[in-house]
Amino acid sequence: MTHSFHEMRRSCRWLPVIVFMAGCVATGLLAQTGQRQASDSTQLEIGKTIEREFVGGQTHEYHFTLEAGEYAKLLVEPVSIFVAIAVFGPDSKQLFEVNIPAVLSIPTVELIGATPGTYLVRIMPPEATAPPGRYKATLSEIEAATEKHKSHIAGSRAFVQAYAHWLLGTRTALLHAVASFEDALTQWRAAEDPIYEANTL
Numbered sequence: 354m355t356h357s358f359h360e361m362r363r364s365c366r367w368l369p370v371i372v373f374m375a376g377c378v379a380t381g382l383l384a385q386t387g388q389r390q391a392s393d394s395t396q397l398e399i400g401k402t403i404e405r406e407f408v409g410g411q412t413h414e415y416h417f418t419l420e421a422g423e424y425a426k427l428l429v430e431p432v433s434i435f436v437a438i439a440v441f442g443p444d445s446k447q448l449f450e451v452n453i454p455a456v457l458s459i460p461t462v463e464l465i466g467a468t469p470g471t472y473l474v475r476i477m478p479p480e481a482t483a484p485p486g487r488y489k490a491t492l493s494e495i496e497a498a499t500e501k502h503k504s505h506i507a508g509s510r511a512f513v514q515a516y517a518h519w520l521l522g523t524r525t526a527l528l529h530a531v532a533s534f535e536d537a538l539t540q541w542r543a544a545e546d547p548i549y550e551a552n553t554l
Contacts, residue, residue, distance in 0.1 A: 394473060397427070397492035404432070405490075409483035415474045417492055419466035424498035427462045427490070429476060434486020437479040438462060443470025463506050465498045501544045508540030508549065 394414035395403065405413055419425055429436055438451040438460055451460050464472065476490065515533030518526040541550045 397474070397490070399492050399495055402489050402491040404487060406485055406487045407434075407478060408485045409478045409481045412475055412477040415476070415490060415492075416471050417474075417495070418469075418471050419464070419495065420469045421466055422498050423466045424494065424496055424502045425464045425466070425472070425492065426494040427464075427474060427492050429460045429462070430489040430491075431460075432487040432489060434483060434488060435479055436460065436488050437477050439475040439477075440464070441473040441475070443468055443472065445473075461509075463502070463509070465502065465506070504540045505544035505546055505549075508537045508544060508546075511537040511540060512549075 394416045397403070397415045397417045403415075407413060417425065429438055440448045440450075440462065442448050451462065462474075466472070474490075476488065478486070511533045515530045515537060518530035518533060521527075538550060
């Protein structure tokens with residue numbers, strides 16, 4: 354059965370996808386070794402939302418600068434189209450890709466810079482045949498990374514792992530899911546984030 358963009362979005366409104374740049378990659382976040390191609394990109398400014406439209410086969414690129422140990426949070430809200438997100442480091446190597454549209458509502462990418470420099474974000478429809486649609490991108494935060502940031506990222510990673518196990522539906526997978534959900538709760542309590550904690554419960 355095929356579900357519309359809005360039906361899928363409503364069914365998974367609270368699912369977070371957050372990645373720790375230091376190489377911890379959750380299920381569904383595919384580590385990559387490819388390099389970005391030289392092209393024009395738009396600079397992201399903290400707190401400024403950019404809304405754009407594209408179709409399958411098109412890509413939009415954005416960039417921002419981090420010092421080593423700085424934390425950044427990027428929100429990409431699908432308005433009428435699912436999106437895939439690829440992130441590249443200062444050395445132009447792809448760090449990871451977020452591309453699981455069936456379970457995403459508002460992909461949230463949190464980074465802790467391993468090295469200083471310019472980081473590039475590539476946003477694209479996950480399917481080459483996707484019809485025209487709009488999305489919003491907002492660089493909401495850049496600041497010195499704290500232990501709370503690290504705990505929040507670890508909690509989100511555990512949540513994604515739990516959700517992936519839960520989808521498998523086997524007894525063993527469900528037991529792994531329970532353990533991962535408990536880990537997520539522990540991390541989000543350490544991060545003092547009651548909203549994420551409540552959504553997990």
